[in-house]
Amino acid sequence: MEQRRQPQTAPAPRRKAAPVASQEWLVVPAAGEQRRGEFGRHRIMEMTGLPARDLRVLDPLLSYPSTILGRDRAIVVNLEHVKAIVTAAEVLVRDPGNPRLHPFLQELHARLALPDACTTNPASDDMELGDGQGNVPMPGSAKIQPFEFKVLEVCLEHTCKCMESETLALEKEAYPALDKLTSKVSTLNLEHVRQIKSRLVELSGRVQKVRDDIEQLVDDDTDMYEMYLTRKLAFQGVNESSVKVDSNKHASPDHENEKEEEDSGDDIESSHESSTYVKPDVEELEMLLEAYFVQFDGTLNKLCHVCHISFYSPLIH
Template identity: 75%
Template sequence: MERRQPAPQPPPPRRKGAVASREWLVVPAAGEARTREFGKHQIMEMTGLPARDLRVLDPLLSYPSTILGRDRAVVVNLEHVKAIVTANEALVPNPGNPLLRPFLSDLHARLVFPDLPSTSPATDRGTDTEQSEGNGPTLAAYRSGSVKFLPFEFKVLEVCLEYTCKCLESETLALEKEAYPALDELTSKVSTLNLEHVRQIKSRLVELSGRVQKVRDELEHLLDDDIDMSEMYLTRKLTFQGLSESLGMVDSNKDAPIDHDEEKEEEDHDDETESGRESSVYIKPNIEELEMLLEAYFVQVDGTLNKLYNLREYVDDTEDYINIMLDEKQNQLLQMGVMLTTATVVVTAGIAVVSLFGMNIHIDLMKAAETDEEARIKNMKFWETTWGTVAGCVVIYLLAIYAGKKSKILQ
């Protein structure tokens, strides 16, 4: 009899929200911002980013400040600011976060009221025609070279850097206002409450210094790497793609019947086109404007870091001063202990003398006086012995203290 195999179990029901969509604020280059929900795979298709880059924006994971330049997008993770910037729009996750309200208002103001571009009169012709080609005024301006302005991705990046620098600067100023009075109070009065307050300030200082240092290191890394900065020119990449497509359309007309002379001229023109295409692909883009933008905020972040460094120096100086004060108190206590120990030894010597007289020994001094004269003499000898013992203890104590000061054991 064949053994029946158990029926296959149905797969467990998919947990609801396994691939949960997140709320994103879509800020286009032209138009009103709108809130939409996208899943991770939708964001990957829209921006061409791998999954590891999206983890940088995950609020459940703690990633340091990072700016990543990719083929079609720039990933920005600076403190509370997290965004994906393309050549045409910016995607901001969790727009309902109260910490992002000033950033979103600054971004809206910057895009609604952009800076006026500088136009060259000699190259104004043909600009209006090129603006209608489908990629908007940005692409047309880059093709004609008539307009010099900041691309959309750099505008958004500038707002991100500006807001981050403002937040770090405000936190630094607030910490300075709290730290300096607390440190001055600690130097005047060392107490448990003041020490605990300064300890909390120092913990906040270390944490804030690490955050500012990471932002500074990230900007320094970008400034040192021209390739990474060139990858962030998304609008320029679209321009080169549009030029490549237009050159491809010109090459498709090669097969038309022409004369030999014209064919020769056309071949020469094709060679020039091919060389121009290769040079346009491998040419190093001009990164001067991005470099100037990053350098400006690098200087600002470096200034904030210098303020924190000066505050850290002040904290260290205060700690050294407190340690010196405590060492001085400890030395005073040790000296007092030495003096008390010396006094105890001297008093012990006097007690030894008193103990000798207190022994039950039959001597003439202990006998009862028979006359008033003998009583007077014995009373006088008692006081002579008592005051002589006290004076001897005092002299021995003073000699001990003098010897200690002369040998610089006591001050």
């Protein structure tokens, strides 16, 4: 008996992996012309050394709360609508076409256009070359503000201004609304005050998140140390130069003594690095962060005062 042939079914077409969408970024270097372009996630990771999880913090679709993260080669800034990655040489601003970012970009360009107060080498931050040959960095020279701190200050200042502006606008709206409700109780007036109260609570939470994040940074010297990108880059260059000098100095064609000389070179390298490495003083960044902590704390106190009046008004319970 012939077996009936089963109809062949066509294999299901393979689904192509969805390409990673590129995002528009504005790249503003410490020196030179800015450029605008679309960069994929992997390209940004190559440029900044950041892992994918840190880039998700800047995704507006994921609604991450405000935060500032110090990493090995970059600082991740997510403050309200300001989403940026700061390195020692450039800042990458996400979604530069956003109208809310126009004032921030103007402030950033104005700040970076200002000449430095000192003429020291920006690559060496606040260190000078102590031996006259550029081999040993020494603390105590005249300071200039590192590029990453200039950008960070603009980010904090802009965010502070925006939140203060929102607070003042709510203040101007809240007190007349409460007076109106007191003089005439109505459903319309009551609903207006409740809406204002809801906005006050929401804004208070955002301001407190930024304030608490700054406080957490100030309380941790290690986190602040991670944000000294320019200085870390300078130390890296000095140590690499030291390794090359030591390896050339101790190279020998005598193979019998090769192992002994390698060990000696390692000891010298280790000794040299330990003697030239100076842990950066975090006082400069600490003072910067504390100044803005005070400002955000003052804004939060204003909001709490208005919230207190609204919450304890007997007419809206």
